[in-house]
Amino acid sequence: MMIPLPLFVAIPLTTSFIVPFFGQKTKGIATLLANIATTCLLVLSIYVLITGQTGIYQLGKWSIPIGINLVLDGLSALLLLTISIVSFAAMLFSIQYMEQYTAKPKYLCLFLLMVSGMNGVVLSGDIFNMFVFLEIASIASYALVGFGCEHEELEASFKYMVLGSVASMFILFGIGLVYGITGTLNFAYISKIIQSAGLNNGLYFALGMFIVGFGLKAALVPFHAWLPDAHPSAPAPISAMLSGVLIKALGVYALVRIIFNIFGVSIPIGWILVTLGVLSMVIGVFLAVGQWDFKRLLAYHSISQMGYVVLGVGIGAVVLAQGKDPAWASLAILGGLFHLINHSVFKSLLFLTSGSIELSTGSRQLKQLGGLAEKMPMTRTMCTIASAAIAGIPPFNGFWSKLLIVLAAVKAGFYGLAAVTVLVSLVTLISFLKVQRYVFLGDLPEKLSHVKESKGSMAWSMGILACLCIVMGLFLLWGPLRDQILTPAVQVLVQNLYSSDIISMQ
Amino acid sequence: MLYAMCFLLFIIGLYCVLVKKNMVKIVLGIVIMEYAVNLFLIMLGYRSGGIAPIVGQDEYTSGLVDASFIQASVDPLPQALVLTAIVISLGSLALMISICIRTYERYGTFDITQIRRLKG
Numbered sequence: 001m002m003i004p005l006p007l008f009v010a011i012p013l014t015t016s017f018i019v020p021f022f023g024q025k026t027k028g029i030a031t032l033l034a035n036i037a038t039t040c041l042l043v044l045s046i047y048v049l050i051t052g053q054t055g056i057y058q059l060g061k062w063s064i065p066i067g068i069n070l071v072l073d074g075l076s077a078l079l080l081l082t083i084s085i086v087s088f089a090a091m092l093f094s095i096q097y098m099e100q101y102t103a104k105p106k107y108l109c110l111f112l113l114m115v116s117g118m119n120g121v122v123l124s125g126d127i128f129n130m131f132v133f134l135e136i137a138s139i140a141s142y143a144l145v146g147f148g149c150e151h152e153e154l155e156a157s158f159k160y161m162v163l164g165s166v167a168s169m170f171i172l173f174g175i176g177l178v179y180g181i182t183g184t185l186n187f188a189y190i191s192k193i194i195q196s197a198g199l200n201n202g203l204y205f206a207l208g209m210f211i212v213g214f215g216l217k218a219a220l221v222p223f224h225a226w227l228p229d230a231h232p233s234a235p236a237p238i239s240a241m242l243s244g245v246l247i248k249a250l251g252v253y254a255l256v257r258i259i260f261n262i263f264g265v266s267i268p269i270g271w272i273l274v275t276l277g278v279l280s281m282v283i284g285v286f287l288a289v290g291q292w293d294f295k296r297l298l299a300y301h302s303i304s305q306m307g308y309v310v311l312g313v314g315i316g317a318v319v320l321a322q323g324k325d326p327a328w329a330s331l332a333i334l335g336g337l338f339h340l341i342n343h344s345v346f347k348s349l350l351f352l353t354s355g356s357i358e359l360s361t362g363s364r365q366l367k368q369l370g371g372l373a374e375k376m377p378m379t380r381t382m383c384t385i386a387s388a389a390i391a392g393i394p395p396f397n398g399f400w401s402k403l404l405i406v407l408a409a410v411k412a413g414f415y416g417l418a419a420v421t422v423l424v425s426l427v428t429l430i431s432f433l434k435v436q437r438y439v440f441l442g443d444l445p446e447k448l449s450h451v452k453e454s455k456g457s458m459a460w461s462m463g464i465l466a467c468l469c470i471v472m473g474l475f476l477l478w479g480p481l482r483d484q485i486l487t488p489a490v491q492v493l494v495q496n497l498y499s500s501d502i503i504s505m506q
Numbered sequence: 507m508l509y510a511m512c513f514l515l516f517i518i519g520l521y522c523v524l525v526k527k528n529m530v531k532i533v534l535g536i537v538i539m540e541y542a543v544n545l546f547l548i549m550l551g552y553r554s555g556g557i558a559p560i561v562g563q564d565e566y567t568s569g570l571v572d573a574s575f576i577q578a579s580v581d582p583l584p585q586a587l588v589l590t591a592i593v594i595s596l597g598s599l600a601l602m603i604s605i606c607i608r609t610y611e612r613y614g615t616f617d618i619t620q621i622r623r624l625k626g
Contacts, residue, residue: 128587128590132590132594135594135598138598139594139597139598139601142598142601142605143601146605146608149608150612151612151613151623152623152624154605154608154609154612155609155621155622155623155624156624157605158529158602158605158606158609158621159624161598161601161602161605162523162532162533162536162602165536165539165598165602166520166523166536166539168598169516169519169536169539169540169543172543172547172591173516173543173546176543176546176547176550176584179547179550179583179584179587180550185583229624233624
């Protein structure tokens with residue numbers, strides 16, 4: 001059975017406009033509705049992946065170059081699954097965690113609006129529609145960062161909003177340039193025109209605009225200034241969503257789609273990606289080591305781990321453009337995309353454990369915590385699993401994707417890049433040992449002697465993500481699962497049949 | 507030439523965002539950037555002496571819809587894009603201004619050099 005693609009946008013969008021009507025007394029119903037919506041999305045996205053459904057949906061039956069179309073291919077399906085997993089876990093976590101805030105239905109409304117925006121971005125088949133969905137997700141996330149309305153939150157929200165709006169304007173300017181030169185907005189037709197006519201100066205300028213704009217959205221160094229303020233200031237489930245999927249769907253996915261499927265890879269563009277990736281990896285991790293705020297430390301690690309994803313994809317682009325063996329390009333891109341989904345699982349788990357600790361102790365400063373291993377054994381276990389995964393310790397999922405990136409770098413002859421990758425992984429391990437030491441080991445401070453372990457939905461959502469951290473190595477190691485989930489996504493980027501597929505499918 | 511002026515307006519907005527210290531002026535900088543982009547999009551579809559690309563009953567029956575009609579009419583698509591972009595920027599402007607007001611309530615100032623609790 002074909003699933004109508006607009007459902008992925010329509011379900012969260014409809015629910016998000018229903019939930020604000022519930023007041024303070026009936027907010028239980030609103031929470032239930034929101035959870036049902038995210039569960040539906042999870043089921044739908046797993047179904048789409050298992051059946052291997054691909055296709056296009058023409059809104060209002062307008063044929064392709066004229067109307068709006070939604071496209072589902074391997075890469076979109078992988079991103080949909082990632083968004084659904086993280087939003088399901090974060091929504092489950094919010095049931096208890098958001099009780100401390102006053103306006104829970106409004107929070108649920110913004111949350112679902114953000115989810116529908118992200119689903120729209122990954123499904124959209126034309127460039128302006130992508131911009132509209134990107135703005136829906138961004139505006140919802142600006143409001144969610146400032147949700148607490150305290151000093152720090154408002155400041156972070158303003159900073160995020162200014163940089164985010166500047167990024168959006170860059171993207172819109174690029175879209176205008178592309179439309180002016182090619183005369184169409186549809187991804188497939190732009191790509192067809194570029195393949196026959198080649199890039200001219202105007203299109204290079206547009207590509208530069210896109211790299212700056214999406215780089216700002218993805219918080220790649222040197223465009224990262226907003227992330228370490230914005231992500232820690234949001235409520236914990238929203239930090240998990242922002243770090244887990246928002247920077248990927250809005251930033252990396254859009255950038256990769258535009259570079260690989262529309263403009264086509266070339267050696268300079270590949271090296272730009274590799275440079276951005278290496279800078280983010282190294283600078284992000286060294287800034288992270290010195291942090292004493294738990295969530296701020298995690299936010300800097302997000303920058304560093306996004307660097308891995310961009311590096312993997314960038315190595316793939318360089319190898320493809322050099323015309324070497326495409327098997328190594330596939331390997332590098334496989335590593336990058338696998339790290340993308342792994343990072344969203346373990347980073348959202350880490351943010352959820354930080355939320356659990358903050359709810360129980362009222363603090364997230366590492367120096368004020370300590371000795372929580374006995375008081376919060378469950379949270380401690382989850383945090384240890386996620387830390388091992390992010391540091392790349394086998395058999396957790398982070399190890400496999402980092403191994404793939406290192407292998408691909410060595411095979412393609414970039415020994416320096418492989419060495420940097422391993423070194424950054426080591427520094428990551430050091431900073432998470434610091435977290436373990438200061439939060440869970442050592443002496444318990446006097447005022448924390450009464451803390452209680454988190455229970456119920458919070459424990460469940462963390463448990464689900466921790467199980468995923470352990471079993472996700474199978475996505476790579478077990479052939480049938482890999483062919484179903486990861487390989488189609490890699491093929492979309494390596495083979496570059498996007499435009500001919502879509503033009504022939506209509 | 508006109509496109510270059512558009513880009514100049516965009517750069518003026520960017521300069522305003524990067525240099526100004528007052529929150530409201532930063533918001534105005536973003537608005538100037540939005541206007542520059544909207545102007546650019548509108549100019550993409552402009553033709554001097556163009557006609558509206560609307561086919562009524564008379565034109566259809568008299569067979570006026572041909573290549574010359576398409577050559578003479580302005581491109582309607584950028585106008586639709588600009589309408590959408592204006593609505594989006596209205597939404598984000600409202601949010602930005604409300605965040606500014608809330609920040610003023612907390613800090614008692616619009617000066618971003620004094621609103622600095624986050625660092626590291």
